Amino acid sequence: MSNALTSPLPDRGSCLCGQTAIEVRETCSPHIVCHCSDCHALSALLISYVACPISAVTITFPCLRYYDTVAASGNILHRQFCGGCGANIAHTSDRLGEKIVVDTARLPRFKEVPIDMEFFVKDKWQGLKPIEGAKQFEMMHE
Numbered sequence: 001m002s003n004a005l006t007s008p009l010p011d012r013g014s015c016l017c018g019q020t021a022i023e024v025r026e027t028c029s030p031h032i033v034c035h036c037s038d039c040h041a042l043s044a045l046l047i048s049y050v051a052c053p054i055s056a057v058t059i060t061f062p063c064l065r066y067y068d069t070v071a072a073s074g075n076i077l078h079r080q081f082c083g084g085c086g087a088n089i090a091h092t093s094d095r096l097g098e099k100i101v102v103d104t105a106r107l108p109r110f111k112e113v114p115i116d117m118e119f120f121v122k123d124k125w126q127g128l129k130p131i132e133g134a135k136q137f138e139m140m141h142e
């Protein structure tokens, strides 16, 4: 999905404490919001992410921490967190291959990018309405 974004690449952001920095050098899609119980536990009520080629992403991490989880699909996700403040940064998995899923809340350019899909709407908090224009999925997690 191509969007006419006004913010230039690369997109750069950092975690709450500033020790972990992330740079994304390509436009990646789809932009996904996930409502699964793991996303609730690791971040907040809404977590937004995008899968990008690993070659297009640089994470600068003096103190990154790792934690593996098993997704509903059975896929093992290798999650990366800032060791300074605990912010969720990204994850990889064998199934994703040469891609890395980055949390778009750290990337200011994504403020302009519409949400394309919502995953795990079966677990969505009832106070949240469907995001306009976003395709709804009962489950899904790659």
Ligand SMILES: [Zn+2]
Pocket: 015, 016, 017, 018, 019, 020, 082, 083, 084, 085, 086, 087
């Ligand atoms: Zn941090």
Ligand SMILES: [Zn+2]
Pocket: 034, 035, 036, 037, 038, 039, 040, 120, 141
């Ligand atoms: Zn999720």
